[in-house]
Amino acid sequence: xxxxxxxxxxxxxxLMQRCxxxxxxxxxxxxxxxxxxxxxxxxxxxxxxxMLLESYLGADAGNQAEPDFIGLGIEMKTxxxxxxxxxxxxxxxxxxxxxxSGDLVWQDSWVRRKLSHVxxxxxxxxxxxxxxxxxxxxxxxxxxxxxxxxxLKRDWEELMDRIVLGEQADIxxxxxxxxxxxxxxxxxxxxxxxxxAHGEQEFINPKGFYLRTSFTKLLLLTA
DNA sequence: CTATGATCATGA
DNA sequence: TCATGATCATAG
Numbered sequence: 001x002x003x004x005x006x007x008x009x010x011x012x013x014x015l016m017q018r019c020x021x022x023x024x025x026x027x028x029x030x031x032x033x034x035x036x037x038x039x040x041x042x043x044x045x046x047x048x049x050x051m052l053l054e055s056y057l058g059a060d061a062g063n064q065a066e067p068d069f070i071g072l073g074i075e076m077k078t079x080x081x082x083x084x085x086x087x088x089x090x091x092x093x094x095x096x097x098x099x100x101s102g103d104l105v106w107q108d109s110w111v112r113r114k115l116s117h118v119x120x121x122x123x124x125x126x127x128x129x130x131x132x133x134x135x136x137x138x139x140x141x142x143x144x145x146x147x148x149x150x151x152l153k154r155d156w157e158e159l160m161d162r163i164v165l166g167e168q169a170d171i172x173x174x175x176x177x178x179x180x181x182x183x184x185x186x187x188x189x190x191x192x193x194x195x196x197a198h199g200e201q202e203f204i205n206p207k208g209f210y211l212r213t214s215f216t217k218l219l220l221l222t223a
Numbered sequence: 224c225t226a227t228g229a230t231c232a233t234g235a
Numbered sequence: 236t237c238a239t240g241a242t243c244a245t246a247g
Contacts, residue, residue: 043231044244047245048228049228050228051244062246063228063246064226064227078229095226125230180238186243188242192224192225
């Protein structure tokens with residue numbers, strides 16, 4: 001994906017206006033406007049759709065650990081929909097790091113910062129539809145309700161507690177109601193420094209926070 | 224290595 | 236069938 005020459009939106013209204021223009025277009029049309037090639041499939045281009053739409057909307061965060069629209073504090077996420085119009089995949093939030101554990105609390109966490117204001121952009125993701133022919137839907141802004149925030153907070157605290165205790169390597173994706181912890185790396189042979197249950201340094205597979213599909217389904221219902 | 228963007232593919 | 240665990244691309 002070439003670097004976008006599109007300026008970031010200055011206001012939330014401007015961002016939503018761009019989303020209105022986006023809605024009803026196919027990925028192929030958008031790619032043509034941006035003069036980028038459409039890959040045959042996403043097998044070796046898993047982040048292509050997200051990068052394309054961020055580029056179109058003028059996201060300016062790049063690969064910084066910041067919300068996509070830095071000035072607006074808004075994070076954009078695509079929501080891939082299956083043939084039934086329901087979310088097909090879980091949503092990656094961010095990696096977990098020992099640097100953010102310990103004295104850090106939910107209110108200041110990386111997860112909460114990213115999820116505090118999200119622009120959800122629904123996109124057709126039925127594998128039977130060629131990539132270029134998939135339509136983008138109406139995007140909407142979401143901020144967690146008190147109830148949603150409370151459950152996300154609980155999930156995060158339970159998982160972070162385990163990490164602080166040196167149990168990160170033992171955490172499986174089965175834990176967490178709305179948010180889970182899963183491998184996040186180029187492959188399972190990638191190892192990073194962690195802390196064992198005995199407080200010693202050990203090498204473990206890097207993991208990241210993901211929103212469960214069951215949760216994003218709820219968000220779609222209330223959109 | 225870290226971060227960004229995610230979907231793939233297999234076992235239960 | 237579908238969630239878990241594994242994997243792919245790219246920038247810095």
